[in-house]
Structure formats: structure tokens, C-alpha cells
Amino acid sequence: MIVAMQEHASEDQIQSVTERLLELGFKVHRTTGTVQTILAGVGTPAAFDVKDFQVLDGVADAYRISSPYKLAGRSFRPEGTVLHFPNGVTVGDKEVVVMAGPCSVESREQIFSAAEKVKAAGAKFLRGGAFKPRSSPYSFQGMGLEGLKLLREVGNSTGLLIISEVMEISQIELMMPYVDVFQVGARNMQNFNLLRELGQVRKPVLLKRGIAATIEELLLSAEYILSGGNYEVMLCERGIRTFETYTRNTMDISAIPVIKKLSHLPILGDPSHGVGLRDKVPAMARAAVAAGADGLLIEVHPNPDKAVSDGAQTLFPEQFSKLMQELRVIASAVERTID
Amino acid sequence: MIVAMQEHASEDQIQSVTERLLELGFKVHRTTGTVQTILAGVGTPAAFDVKDFQVLDGVADAYRISSPYKLAGRSFRPEGTVLHFPNGVTVGDKEVVVMAGPCSVESREQIFSAAEKVKAAGAKFLRGGAFKPRSSPYSFQGMGLEGLKLLREVGNSTGLLIISEVMEISQIELMMPYVDVFQVGARNMQNFNLLRELGQVRKPVLLKRGIAATIEELLLSAEYILSGGNYEVMLCERGIRTFETYTRNTMDISAIPVIKKLSHLPILGDPSHGVGLRDKVPAMARAAVAAGADGLLIEVHPNPDKAVSDGAQTLFPEQFSKLMQELRVIASAVERTID
Amino acid sequence: MIVAMQEHASEDQIQSVTERLLELGFKVHRTTGTVQTILAGVGTPAAFDVKDFQVLDGVADAYRISSPYKLAGRSFRPEGTVLHFPNGVTVGDKEVVVMAGPCSVESREQIFSAAEKVKAAGAKFLRGGAFKPRSSPYSFQGMGLEGLKLLREVGNSTGLLIISEVMEISQIELMMPYVDVFQVGARNMQNFNLLRELGQVRKPVLLKRGIAATIEELLLSAEYILSGGNYEVMLCERGIRTFETYTRNTMDISAIPVIKKLSHLPILGDPSHGVGLRDKVPAMARAAVAAGADGLLIEVHPNPDKAVSDGAQTLFPEQFSKLMQELRVIASAVERTID
Amino acid sequence: MIVAMQEHASEDQIQSVTERLLELGFKVHRTTGTVQTILAGVGTPAAFDVKDFQVLDGVADAYRISSPYKLAGRSFRPEGTVLHFPNGVTVGDKEVVVMAGPCSVESREQIFSAAEKVKAAGAKFLRGGAFKPRSSPYSFQGMGLEGLKLLREVGNSTGLLIISEVMEISQIELMMPYVDVFQVGARNMQNFNLLRELGQVRKPVLLKRGIAATIEELLLSAEYILSGGNYEVMLCERGIRTFETYTRNTMDISAIPVIKKLSHLPILGDPSHGVGLRDKVPAMARAAVAAGADGLLIEVHPNPDKAVSDGAQTLFPEQFSKLMQELRVIASAVERTID
Known part of the structure; x- marks a missing residue:
């Protein structure tokens, strides 16, 4: 100092x-x-x-002249962290991994249809919420355990890996058999008790940046998980809150190259929450890959207009297919690949 | 719509x-x-x-032309909510209530000394953290149960009411015998599982605004507690995050008259977190009362320079005494009183 | 309404x-x-x-249900505005135009060297400031008229088009013979007297978004120029001010697809000011093109470490050359071209 | 460094x-x-x-360890700057000066009526715009010279001092005979050419903080005026742009004590622009005085519902009278006075 x-x-x-x-x-x-x-x-x-x-x-x-985080800093693992999943899927290596699916699991039919479509287009992970953080107590709060079971079933039948959000400590044990990655949402980025528990778990965690969190705070929150002994952490930029109201959030694309330099952890982008408007999602997905993101989270639903949550920012399957083709070209420009 | x-x-x-x-x-x-x-x-x-x-x-x-919250809206209880505590202490009535004390409970000696001093100056509540949300996993995380016991002891001996922060569902039952008010911190304003549980509790809750939360979101979070059946809710403005870096946060004083109009719930101000700099805290405390706040949360420590947390924004006892005298004059200008 | x-x-x-x-x-x-x-x-x-x-x-x-701008709105010219310059250069058509050069004109040698290098890499415009808006009165304020003459000379000898910033009404007439495009900087986006004068001019204007300006305000400022009769307007996203301090500004990449939808005017991106850190500029330039930008403004200097202004965000010529090659691939992914 | x-x-x-x-x-x-x-x-x-x-x-x-401004810093004049006006009016001394009047001068009748009312309530300055910065080119742009003449006439007849906004260099000479203080609006806080010219003028300047300007930038802009030789500068906080949309801006009350410490220049508050909603203006005016402001700018109109601009944030004369009485009590709590 x-x-x-x-x-x-x-x-x-x-x-x-x-x-x-x-x-x-x-x-x-x-x-x-x-x-x-x-x-x-x-x-x-x-x-x-x-x-x-x-x-x-x-x-x-x-x-302060030293960074307040240690294990999350680039110098801790200069070569970068690569996460390895079944079927040869990696995050943090050459491949740009795409995680896609609906905001919420709504029904057996819906989640199987979504899974089939995102897999056909090239996604490696299926995303879908069973527990939903909603700003209003009157909104749909998720299918809970039933949703988790559906996710596992569709994961087993398609080979897609499963990522779903954990909101609370007691859900960790409940979710353990059903998911491949625990997602921590933006609103829980500084739920330190939850982070500490996830440090004890032997399963990867995707940690989203809070809408008012600095990059340093995001890395400090990752440090909570790492310092518990769980080194399988991915970060995700999903939009920060600014004065601009046309978009739901302002997706901070520059966080991607900044985090690449400061940390060894993979950094993904979530253009669906980042911008919140369906017709702008493809542009932001392309921008994230062009800026060097290790992966993307994208909301896709068989019928977004009927989605129970986040429909306005959810892609139609055909939009997603087209986007994946554009992303392959862009990945090649930055020496990355998408299957 | x-x-x-x-x-x-x-x-x-x-x-x-x-x-x-x-x-x-x-x-x-x-x-x-x-x-x-x-x-x-x-x-x-x-x-x-x-x-x-x-x-x-x-x-x-x-x-949207109707407000998304119902129970938190002014029209639900146009006359305003008044909370009644032992010893005739009220929140939401004529009296401007002051809650003061250290950021963290550190020791028996420290908390008794703090209590004595804030009581002498006119505070009605003692604040002090037993569980501390800290952005770094390497910072002091609070004394836990031992801290709660000290708070109860000093509360009993001085007659001060006790407010302390709850960070996690499992702490609710633990804290129940020790505190008079549960405080929900800014980082947990959208920890909806926690809010829902607090809706089941028969004890008042002070809910702080998140640093990136709109006023509408604050009222929706209050709605989670109210809709569970707990109507004893106080709100608190404690600074929002803006581009200005000279202060820790920007205390949104205008939130006070805005919330007064939109909601029937009492609204307090926390100038310590609002501005984060000791020598600016008195000015912001005065501003909050002048703007119509129903009360204040202020950090006071017998020796702020030795405080284990938040020392930079904590008042010396003499500063606090002087401030209380200024506040009494200001309260009179807005037809309020401070004992 | x-x-x-x-x-x-x-x-x-x-x-x-x-x-x-x-x-x-x-x-x-x-x-x-x-x-x-x-x-x-x-x-x-x-x-x-x-x-x-x-x-x-x-x-x-x-x-309000109608947009407050008329001439700047997409419906005024649904097919989009294309600006035509000498040598077949266009802005707003298939070509993604790149404007590059130093922050300030510093000397004959410097500007000729910069021009040669950016031209070799594929830039069509040379940028360079003769009048500099500086937050401190003690900083270098630009070479003024002498700088303009150098710009014209190098433009004539290389065939590069010239863009330079106008800060004040009296400079318009002065600059007229020397520049091909008037640039209005972020700090003057709401200098309405200046905008009105530029509406009377028969020369294109590039209007930068202010760091706290909403997209709607940017379009209203364009409306000032258009309503004076000058329809040759380009817009430019160059970063907005947010709470994040790691980067100089937060470049709002989403403004690019948003403006594409709301307005017929070409929209460019300025990654140098957008992010303010040299090693992050290429990532943001790629992101802007991937998101659909019609062009880029990029600071390039023969020796950035010796630049009199903005050196920290200025590319070395070799970095710029490499970037241009990456941009060509990305342009192809969005059905655009770069020569 | x-x-x-x-x-x-x-x-x-x-x-x-x-x-x-x-x-x-x-x-x-x-x-x-x-x-x-x-x-x-x-x-x-x-x-x-x-x-x-x-x-x-x-x-x-x-x-950087030294502040980038010199003449605006507190150490340049530790005892603080006091501006002296005719009739014994001072700014920066014990008296809290109030400047009130309509957003725009609209007619002879309107401005005389406004002047009479604000004077009766205790204002020392009459504010009123003759040149208006409006985000839309289709909005009323002010009465210009005719408005200035009306201001001077009403100033002479009532003894009120006159403050009005200058938007452009050519207006300085025009306004010189008519105003007692030049006001520089938020949008021109970094119009450096204008600031430099005002440094040459022998008349006080009130400089408003831009909606996205840091306190340091405000002091650097003041430095432009001071370094030209004009030391008669007052600063004004009038709201910054944040994510909160309920209010027009977020009035940064903490800027008042911060600037008091950093600078010797008087600092005023403008609650009308700060909050933008008439019924919240009195609360914010009281807060500003409680926080130590040297004065206030308040919009008052004989009939706000018919005002051509800013009606929604303009007080009725009766509201202003009542407010002035409250302010006198609050001023006494901070050892200041209002006549």
C-alpha cells in the first residue's frame, strides 16, 4: 500500500x-x-x-497496490484454467462453448423440444431454471425439483450437459444429482454464505457478475469459491445497470478482455440478459465472441411468445441456428472454434 | 397496460x-x-x-400503468405504517428514531462502551453486526452467536433496542432470541428466499436498498415480506452506485420523499454507508432528516481508528453527540421530534 | 401521448x-x-x-408514444442513409469504413508517418485533432490552424479523407477548407448552438454520443443538424460513463444494433475512447464490427508512448495492421466488407 | 505521481x-x-x-498524488471565497443566498409577477433564461435579447440581482449589460472555449456540474475560468444521471460537503433540476441547506402549469414562501442565516 x-x-x-x-x-x-x-x-x-x-x-x-484477490488472479495460473466435461467438452480452451435453452423449465414437452433444437444447432450445454429469482412475489417461481428431474432426463437422453441456477444453500444438495454446473445468478453474486458453501462442492460453478458489481468485486466473489477448494469456476458477463433505458442492461463487452488479462478463469457472455431484447441478442452474441469470450449463455425457447418468463429476450430456434453459423466465422477470426 | x-x-x-x-x-x-x-x-x-x-x-x-406492488403501496394504508416497540419507541410517527453503534460487534468492552455512548446522545436502537457480509473472504466475518449474545446482554442492561443483520435463512432462528429487528443488507435485497422466510417471522424487518436497485425494486422486495404476512417492515436508503468515486456511494436523498409518497412504510437513511467518509456523515444525516426521513442508522464506535470494519465511515462518540443536537433543530423544522 | x-x-x-x-x-x-x-x-x-x-x-x-425526433428516425428514410465521398468511399453501405490516426496532430513528420501507416493497413480516413477539448487548462490544446493545414496537405498527398474535431462556432469557417468531415465530440453533443450552425453547412458531420447521453438524446442532437438542412450525418458510440472504473468508459456495443433499428443514419464505433486501454482496443473494435457497426474510429500513432495526448489508448501501427486483418474476417460474417 | x-x-x-x-x-x-x-x-x-x-x-x-487543479483547490485560499454583490448580498459567507424565478422569461407580466413573489419570500437573485438549451430543436428556445432587457428592467425596479444562462461565446458581450451573474449550464460544463472566454470577463460566473461530471472534473472546469483571471466563481450541484428513473436526476447532496473540503469556492444546490418533480423540490432544498450549501437555485413561476418549460419541477409561489420559512430554521441548525 x-x-x-x-x-x-x-x-x-x-x-x-x-x-x-x-x-x-x-x-x-x-x-x-x-x-x-x-x-x-x-x-x-x-x-x-x-x-x-x-x-x-x-x-x-x-x-492499494496489490490486488485483493489471490487465487482468482492470472498470476496464480498464468496458462489459464480449462474445465473438462464428459464427451470431450472443454471450457477455457480453443472451443467457444455455447449453453442454450429456455429461461425456465416449463414442461416435459417444452424442455425436450428446446434441447433437441439447441443441440442440433451446436450447443453443448442445456440451460433452464428450476428455481427462479423473480423481482415480484407474484411471478412464476419455477418448477423446483420436478424441473430438475426433467433437466436430468433430457440431459441423459441427448448428451447435453446441464446448467441450472442455485439460489439458496439448501438447494445445493437437492440439485447435486441433477446438474453438471451450478449457476449463481447476478443477484446472488455477493451472497457470501452461498458462495462459501459452493467452495465445498465438487462440481463446477458459473458465477454471473452482479448488475452493479465491479470486475474486482466479481473476482473477489470467485475468490470465495476458490478459497474453499473448488477451482472449477467460470465467470459470466450479463450486463450492468446504467442510465440507458432502451436496453434492459448495458452488456459490458470490455469486461471480457479485461477479465482475460486479470484472471485465469474462463469468461462467458450472456447476451440475452445483457441486452434483454430478442432482436439485439444475435449482435451481442457475435460481439462477445469477437471480443474473446470463452463461451455464451443464450436463451432459446421453442415458442418464445408463450414463454412463462423472459420471452422478450429469448430467441426462436431458427434465429439461434442462424446465429451459430455466424459465430463459427467470427470464432475463426480470433483463432477459436465452434463445433 | x-x-x-x-x-x-x-x-x-x-x-x-x-x-x-x-x-x-x-x-x-x-x-x-x-x-x-x-x-x-x-x-x-x-x-x-x-x-x-x-x-x-x-x-x-x-x-404498465398499475404499480407492480400492492401491499407496499401507499394506497394500501394511506395513513402510513407506525411500528411500536417497547418503552414507547415508535418508527413512522412524529419521532425521528436514531439507531447507532459499531459496524461489527468486536468485544464485550467495545459494545458496552458504544451502547453507553449512543444512548447518552439519544439513540433508541443499538446497531452492530454479528454476521458480516464482506467482499473479501479474507476479511473479518463477524463474531457470530457470541456477538448476538453480547448484543442481547447490552440491550437488556441499557434498554436499547437491538438491530442486527441477517444474511442467510439458517440465521433467522439463531438470531430470533437476540434481536428486536432483523436487518437485511443491501447485498441481500433481492435474496428472495431469505425475504420469503422473513415474511413468516413475527419480528420487524429493516430492508436496505441495494446499491443498484430502483425504488420500484425495493418496494417489490418489501412486497415479498409483506405478502408472507409480516407487515412490520421499514425501508432504508443507504447509497446507490454511480460514476462518482470520491464517495463510497451516492446517497439518494430524494428516495426519501419519493418513497414517502409511493409507500406507507417508514423510510430511514444510513449516511454512514451512504457516503462512506466520516467527515461527511453528519452533513448527510442532517440532509436525510431535513428531507423527511423517519429515522437514521449511524455507525459510531468508541475508537473508530481501531475498528475492525468500516472505521473510515464511523463517527467518534463526540461527533455523534454534536450531530444529535443539530438533528433536533432540523427535526423541528419539518414538524418532527428527536428525544 | x-x-x-x-x-x-x-x-x-x-x-x-x-x-x-x-x-x-x-x-x-x-x-x-x-x-x-x-x-x-x-x-x-x-x-x-x-x-x-x-x-x-x-x-x-x-x-409519450411518438418519438420526439422525426428526421433522424428510421421511418424518415427506411432504406438507410449512405454518404458518398471521393474515390468511391461510402459510409452506410456494404463497406465498413475505418478512420484512423493520432489523437492530436503534433508535427509534420508525425502526421505524415501516421497517414502512411494507416493507409497501408486499409484506413480510408485520417483522423487527427487540431483543436483539443482537454479537461485541464494546463494540457496541450492542439496546434490549431497549423494542424489543419498539415492535415489537408497529407490528405492531398495520400488520398486519405480528413476528419477533425470542431469545438466552437468560430472554428467552422476556419476548418471548412481543410476537412472532409466535421467531428463533434462527446462533450459538445448538446452544444445546441454549434449543432444548429452545422445544420447550415454543406459538409458531413460525425456526431459522437455524450458519455451520459441516452440514445434518444443522441438522436435529438442529430435532429438539430438535420432540421437545419444538413442530412449528411454519421453517429458514433464512444463509451458511456458507468460505475466501472477499470476501463475509461464502458463502450455500449448494444447502441449499435439499437441505433440501426431506430435511425437511418450510419453508426460508427470508437473503441479507443470506448475502453481507453490500448491492449483492449482490438477486442472492442472487433466487437463493434461483429455487432454491425458501419465504421470505426481508431487512434493510431507512429509512437504512442511519445504521443502528447491519449497515448494510453493509441495503437502501434503493427497492432493496427493485425487488427485490420481480423476485422476483414469478421466483416464477412455479417455480410460486410473491408477493403 | x-x-x-x-x-x-x-x-x-x-x-x-x-x-x-x-x-x-x-x-x-x-x-x-x-x-x-x-x-x-x-x-x-x-x-x-x-x-x-x-x-x-x-x-x-x-x-496521481497531487490534485490536477491548483487555483480551485482549498489550499489556494483556505479561508474560502466570498463574493460581494450590491445591497450587501454575499455568497460564501454566513448568509445562505436564494436565487429563484422561472425557467424561462416568457413575458413582461410573467417575469414581473415572478420577481415580486420571490422577493417577498426572501430571494436575493432572480433567475430566468433568455437563451435556453433544449434537447429538442422543436422546443421553445428562449426570448433572447428581449428577455435580457426584461430581466434588467425587473432587476432595477425590484433590487433583485439577475442571473441568466450563457450558452455561447457570442452571447457574453450581448448579456454583459443585463446580468449580474453568468450561469453556465450543465451541458456546457466542459465547453472549454466558453469557459476560457468567461475567464476574461469581470463578472461572476455560476458553474453547474454536468450530469455525468465527477467532482474533480467540475473543479477542473472552474480552473479554466480561474486561470483566465476571473476568481468570482460559484459552483452548483444540480443532479447527476444514474440508473434511477423515478426522478429526473439524482441530486448528489454529498457533493456539497465534499466540495466544501476540496475547494474554496462557494457551492450552491439546484433542487429543481436535481429532482425534477415539484412535490419533491422542498425536501431537496431543505436537504441541501442542512448539508451546508451556500445557496440555492429554485424554479418558481406565477403559474407553473402554464410555464413554457420545466413546469413540472417549478414551485408555486405559495410553496416557495412556505419553503423559505422552513429553510430559515434549518439554516440556524448549521450556523447560517437566511434573511
Whole structure:
């Protein structure tokens, strides 16, 4: 940490800050300028809050110079993390993996029809919610266990891998036999109790960025899972909240190259939630792949106009097929592949 | 709901939208202009998504005209909700209630010292975290059960009411004997499973606005608790995330008069989290009361520079005493009182 | 416009709103529900403010249903606007046009070197600032007229078209002989006096979106130019301001497909300002083309580390060459071409 | 400036950064840790861009430690700036000055009626626009010179001081005989050519914060005026753009105490634009004074429902009178006065 003292700070103030740094376990190097003194705290104490220094008497400003996450940082695994799934499916390698399916599991017929269509177009994972976080208590809240069973059945019969959202600790055990990947939604990105439990699980986790979360906070949330011992983590950009209201969210495409540099974890994009408008989803899916995403989550429904949730941002199967063809060309431009 | 068709939308498109409205349970009134047709859906179906209409063929735009929350709306209880606590303490009435104390319970000595000081200055509630949501897994996570016991003990001995944060369903039962109010933090404002459980509890809940939550979303989250049967809900503005980085958050003071109009629930302000900088907290506390807040949450610690968490935004006891005197004058300007 | 009256609004209130609508030139259609009355104002008065209706007694909410811009809207020219430049260069047609060059014109040697390199890689326009908007009065403010002359000279000798920023009305006449396109920067997007003057000019204008401007406001600003009689307008997305601080701005890639639908005007992307970090610029350039942009503005400098302004976001010539090759593949995926 | 090198950066990289610092005029102090080297650049070169260092090879991060503004900073005039006007009116002293009046000058009758009412309630300045920045070219653009003459006439007859908005350089000379204060609106906060010209003028300037401007950017814009020699500058918070849509803007009340600390310039609040809804304006006006504002700008119109612009956020005269009484009590709580 660096502490820049105010111009003409007193020697007492400088000493007091120095002692605080030493207490935390830093070694302190002092640079005494003609008008301003700078204290460099060298070392990496487990946890400290840079704001505590910013309010000390005589301090102009303080800066953290080490990143607050360790296991999620690129330097922990410079070559990048690759997740391996059955049937040779990988995430984080050359292949750009596509996870597609409806927002919610609604019925046996619906989920089998969706699975067949997304598989035919080239998806490797089937997505579908059994537990649904809904802003209104009066909206459809998901089929629950019954939905999970349908997902497993369609997964077994098609060979598609299954990803579904976990909202609460007690659902982890319930979902365990049915899913291949636990999805943590944007609203739970800082549900730290849930993250800690997922750190104990031996199954991959896809962690979505919260709509108001900085990239650093996303990596710190991943750190909760990693520090529990579960290293099978994928990240996902799905739109942040801005002042623009035409789109549901503003999909932060730049988060993709930024996270690629800061972290070794795979980063996917979710254009359906990112933009929230069906006719803009293909453009954003293409943009994510062009920017280097390791994969995509896309909402596809056999009949979006009748979907019980998120219909407005869900692709028709034919739109999805066409999109997959465009994505193959774009993947080739960035030295990636899509089956 | 209102659906404005595009100029020169076809009769087929108009019919198709009309049918969707009827299916949802709306009665439909049609206004046929020379260039544009407008469909008014009259009635209040339980739940529907205006976005599903915005993407239909031939639709220019669609607007929800009824509010999506019912029990949280002002019209449900026009006179306003007043919560009654022991010792004649009320929230939502003339009195502006002040809840003060440290971010975290750290030790017996610390919490007793804090309690004594905030009580002397006029606080009615003691705040203090036993379970702490921290963005880094390496930060102090709270004293847990031991902290709860200390809170209850100091509450009993001083007569201060106790408010503390619940982060997870399993903590509800654990906390039940120890707290007078459950606090739901900003990060859990859309932890719907937790909210639903708190709807079953017979104890008041203070619900904080998420840093990226609209006022409407805050009221919908309150609706989760109310619709479970727990009507003892207080809301709290504690800062939203904006582009400005000088302050930790931007405290949305205007949310106070806005919520006063939209809802019957009391609305408090938390200037400590709202601004995040100790020397700005008094100004924001005064602003909140001037704008009509029903109460305040303020972080106060016997020795903020040694606090294990949030020290930078925590008041010294003397600052808090001085502030309380200023607040009494301001309360009088808006026909409120502080003991 | 639609006005939804509050439940049980009085007949007097309904009449009063009706009269205001009539005064503005609307025809009024009334839908009387059992609890709520809806007034549809049909017609398109020149200008009105929907907020004036939202505060009237008895009004629940009011919605504008016609777009506030006319000439900038897609329906004004459904086939899209194509700008034609010398040497067969077009903007808005199949070709994705690339405008590249340094942030500022710094010297004869620098601008000739930059021009040669961007031309070799496939750029059609040379960009370079002679007048620079700088947030600090102590920063380099541009070479002014001398810079313009250098731009014209290098344009003539290379065949590159010239685009440069105009900051102020008095500069329009000054720049007229030297540039092929006037660029209006983000900070001047709502400098309405300047826009009005540019509506009188017979030379194309590239209008950048302000960092806090909605897409609707961008189109309204274009309307200022179009309504003066200058129809040669291009729009440009160059990043909006959000809470994320890792990048300089958040480039709103979704604005590209949104504007394509709402307007007939070409829409370009500026990844250099959009993200502000050199090593992320290629990813964002690829994303913009994948999302359907009609062109790109990219900062390229013979020696970015010595650039007097914006060096951190400026590409080395070799990076630009490599990027252009990737862009050609991506353009083909969206049925576009780059020479 | 501080440059933190990456862990294990090479000696060559360290040397290269050191040279760049020396070139800019810094003295360099080096701290060599076991894993990380830190370079402190001591001194204050006229202008440099911290981002240029962030992208250099081997650099982890770079921090500016001196503020980029000088004349606007508190240390330039620690006792604070007080502006003196005729009739003993001051801004920046004990008195909280109130500037009130309609958004636009509409007619002789309207402006005289408004002036009489705001004066009776205690306002010292009359505000009113003669040139209006409007997002749509089809909206009323102001009465121009005729409006200015009316303002001067009513100012002379009532003794109210006159403040009106300047949008463009050519208007400065035109307005000079008619106004007591030039107002620069939010949209022109970074119209640097205009600011520079106002630095040459011998008349006070009120500079409003842009809706997406950081506090630092506001102070840098003030620096443009100050560095031209005009030290009579007042700042004004009038709302920033956030994701919340219920209010027109989010008024950043915390900017008031922040600016009080960072700068010696008076800081006012504009609750009318800050919140944009008439019935919320009084609450925000009270909040601004409670937070320490040196003054207020408030829109008041004899008949807001008939106002040609901004009617929805404009107070009725009776509301304004009542508000002024509340403000007097609040001012006393913060050791200020309102006549």
C-alpha cells in the first residue's frame, strides 16, 4: 500500500501512519520530499482496508497496490484454467462453448423440444431454471425439483450437459444429482454464505457478475469459491445497470478482455440478459465472441411468445441456428472454434 | 397496460396483441387513430411482463400503468405504517428514531462502551453486526452467536433496542432470541428466499436498498415480506452506485420523499454507508432528516481508528453527540421530534 | 401521448387534463374503466413535455408514444442513409469504413508517418485533432490552424479523407477548407448552438454520443443538424460513463444494433475512447464490427508512448495492421466488407 | 505521481519508467522491495497523464498524488471565497443566498409577477433564461435579447440581482449589460472555449456540474475560468444521471460537503433540476441547506402549469414562501442565516 501524506503533514502524523502500517504487517519505506512525504507499505497482509488510511490525520490519499484477490488472479495460473466435461467438452480452451435453452423449465414437452433444437444447432450445454429469482412475489417461481428431474432426463437422453441456477444453500444438495454446473445468478453474486458453501462442492460453478458489481468485486466473489477448494469456476458477463433505458442492461463487452488479462478463469457472455431484447441478442452474441469470450449463455425457447418468463429476450430456434453459423466465422477470426 | 401499435400496424397484428391481453385477463379498449391504434388493457392480472408485449410484431411500445406492488403501496394504508416497540419507541410517527453503534460487534468492552455512548446522545436502537457480509473472504466475518449474545446482554442492561443483520435463512432462528429487528443488507435485497422466510417471522424487518436497485425494486422486495404476512417492515436508503468515486456511494436523498409518497412504510437513511467518509456523515444525516426521513442508522464506535470494519465511515462518540443536537433543530423544522 | 389517470380521479381532473391535451393540438380518445380512466392524445404537436402531464392533479402517469425526433428516425428514410465521398468511399453501405490516426496532430513528420501507416493497413480516413477539448487548462490544446493545414496537405498527398474535431462556432469557417468531415465530440453533443450552425453547412458531420447521453438524446442532437438542412450525418458510440472504473468508459456495443433499428443514419464505433486501454482496443473494435457497426474510429500513432495526448489508448501501427486483418474476417460474417 | 511496478519487473522496465518520469520534470525516489519496486515521482509538472504510465511495460498501476487543479483547490485560499454583490448580498459567507424565478422569461407580466413573489419570500437573485438549451430543436428556445432587457428592467425596479444562462461565446458581450451573474449550464460544463472566454470577463460566473461530471472534473472546469483571471466563481450541484428513473436526476447532496473540503469556492444546490418533480423540490432544498450549501437555485413561476418549460419541477409561489420559512430554521441548525 502507498500512503501519500498531505503537503506539510507533521512528523507526528507521519509516525502515526507508519505505526498503523507496521501493525498490519507491512514493512515501511519512506520517501521524504520537500513538501510531501510518501510511505510505501511493502508486503501482503491478509486483509486491510485502504479507506481506513484515507481518513487518518495528515493523509492526502492511500492506494492499494496489490490486488485483493489471490487465487482468482492470472498470476496464480498464468496458462489459464480449462474445465473438462464428459464427451470431450472443454471450457477455457480453443472451443467457444455455447449453453442454450429456455429461461425456465416449463414442461416435459417444452424442455425436450428446446434441447433437441439447441443441440442440433451446436450447443453443448442445456440451460433452464428450476428455481427462479423473480423481482415480484407474484411471478412464476419455477418448477423446483420436478424441473430438475426433467433437466436430468433430457440431459441423459441427448448428451447435453446441464446448467441450472442455485439460489439458496439448501438447494445445493437437492440439485447435486441433477446438474453438471451450478449457476449463481447476478443477484446472488455477493451472497457470501452461498458462495462459501459452493467452495465445498465438487462440481463446477458459473458465477454471473452482479448488475452493479465491479470486475474486482466479481473476482473477489470467485475468490470465495476458490478459497474453499473448488477451482472449477467460470465467470459470466450479463450486463450492468446504467442510465440507458432502451436496453434492459448495458452488456459490458470490455469486461471480457479485461477479465482475460486479470484472471485465469474462463469468461462467458450472456447476451440475452445483457441486452434483454430478442432482436439485439444475435449482435451481442457475435460481439462477445469477437471480443474473446470463452463461451455464451443464450436463451432459446421453442415458442418464445408463450414463454412463462423472459420471452422478450429469448430467441426462436431458427434465429439461434442462424446465429451459430455466424459465430463459427467470427470464432475463426480470433483463432477459436465452434463445433 | 397500454399498448401503442406502430403507425400503420396491420389489423392482424392488432388482433394478435388483443388476444394476448385477453388471455392474461385484461379487458381491452381500442382507440383507432388515423395512423396509430392504441390498446388499453384494463384490469389487474396477478403478474405479467410488459416487455413481452414490447417485442410483439407491430407494437411501438407498451406501458404498465398499475404499480407492480400492492401491499407496499401507499394506497394500501394511506395513513402510513407506525411500528411500536417497547418503552414507547415508535418508527413512522412524529419521532425521528436514531439507531447507532459499531459496524461489527468486536468485544464485550467495545459494545458496552458504544451502547453507553449512543444512548447518552439519544439513540433508541443499538446497531452492530454479528454476521458480516464482506467482499473479501479474507476479511473479518463477524463474531457470530457470541456477538448476538453480547448484543442481547447490552440491550437488556441499557434498554436499547437491538438491530442486527441477517444474511442467510439458517440465521433467522439463531438470531430470533437476540434481536428486536432483523436487518437485511443491501447485498441481500433481492435474496428472495431469505425475504420469503422473513415474511413468516413475527419480528420487524429493516430492508436496505441495494446499491443498484430502483425504488420500484425495493418496494417489490418489501412486497415479498409483506405478502408472507409480516407487515412490520421499514425501508432504508443507504447509497446507490454511480460514476462518482470520491464517495463510497451516492446517497439518494430524494428516495426519501419519493418513497414517502409511493409507500406507507417508514423510510430511514444510513449516511454512514451512504457516503462512506466520516467527515461527511453528519452533513448527510442532517440532509436525510431535513428531507423527511423517519429515522437514521449511524455507525459510531468508541475508537473508530481501531475498528475492525468500516472505521473510515464511523463517527467518534463526540461527533455523534454534536450531530444529535443539530438533528433536533432540523427535526423541528419539518414538524418532527428527536428525544 | 397517453395519460393514465389515478384510480378514482375526479371528473374535474379528467376534464382539466383533457383540455390541456386539446390546447396542445391533440385529439383526445377517452377510455373509462371501472376504476381508472385513460386518455389517449392522438396527433403529433411540434413539441410538448410529457413531464408537465405527470404532475397534474389526478394523473397516475403519462407516456409519450411518438418519438420526439422525426428526421433522424428510421421511418424518415427506411432504406438507410449512405454518404458518398471521393474515390468511391461510402459510409452506410456494404463497406465498413475505418478512420484512423493520432489523437492530436503534433508535427509534420508525425502526421505524415501516421497517414502512411494507416493507409497501408486499409484506413480510408485520417483522423487527427487540431483543436483539443482537454479537461485541464494546463494540457496541450492542439496546434490549431497549423494542424489543419498539415492535415489537408497529407490528405492531398495520400488520398486519405480528413476528419477533425470542431469545438466552437468560430472554428467552422476556419476548418471548412481543410476537412472532409466535421467531428463533434462527446462533450459538445448538446452544444445546441454549434449543432444548429452545422445544420447550415454543406459538409458531413460525425456526431459522437455524450458519455451520459441516452440514445434518444443522441438522436435529438442529430435532429438539430438535420432540421437545419444538413442530412449528411454519421453517429458514433464512444463509451458511456458507468460505475466501472477499470476501463475509461464502458463502450455500449448494444447502441449499435439499437441505433440501426431506430435511425437511418450510419453508426460508427470508437473503441479507443470506448475502453481507453490500448491492449483492449482490438477486442472492442472487433466487437463493434461483429455487432454491425458501419465504421470505426481508431487512434493510431507512429509512437504512442511519445504521443502528447491519449497515448494510453493509441495503437502501434503493427497492432493496427493485425487488427485490420481480423476485422476483414469478421466483416464477412455479417455480410460486410473491408477493403 | 507513484508508479507501482509489477512483481518481478525487469531492471530495464524500471529504468525506462524512471526516464519517463525524469523527462516530465519529476524527481524520482525508488523503493526496491523483495518482489515489487515502487517509484515515487516528486514535484508538480504542469500537466501529465497518469494513464500514459499505466500502460508502460512492467507497470502494475500508477497514481496521481497531487490534485490536477491548483487555483480551485482549498489550499489556494483556505479561508474560502466570498463574493460581494450590491445591497450587501454575499455568497460564501454566513448568509445562505436564494436565487429563484422561472425557467424561462416568457413575458413582461410573467417575469414581473415572478420577481415580486420571490422577493417577498426572501430571494436575493432572480433567475430566468433568455437563451435556453433544449434537447429538442422543436422546443421553445428562449426570448433572447428581449428577455435580457426584461430581466434588467425587473432587476432595477425590484433590487433583485439577475442571473441568466450563457450558452455561447457570442452571447457574453450581448448579456454583459443585463446580468449580474453568468450561469453556465450543465451541458456546457466542459465547453472549454466558453469557459476560457468567461475567464476574461469581470463578472461572476455560476458553474453547474454536468450530469455525468465527477467532482474533480467540475473543479477542473472552474480552473479554466480561474486561470483566465476571473476568481468570482460559484459552483452548483444540480443532479447527476444514474440508473434511477423515478426522478429526473439524482441530486448528489454529498457533493456539497465534499466540495466544501476540496475547494474554496462557494457551492450552491439546484433542487429543481436535481429532482425534477415539484412535490419533491422542498425536501431537496431543505436537504441541501442542512448539508451546508451556500445557496440555492429554485424554479418558481406565477403559474407553473402554464410555464413554457420545466413546469413540472417549478414551485408555486405559495410553496416557495412556505419553503423559505422552513429553510430559515434549518439554516440556524448549521450556523447560517437566511434573511
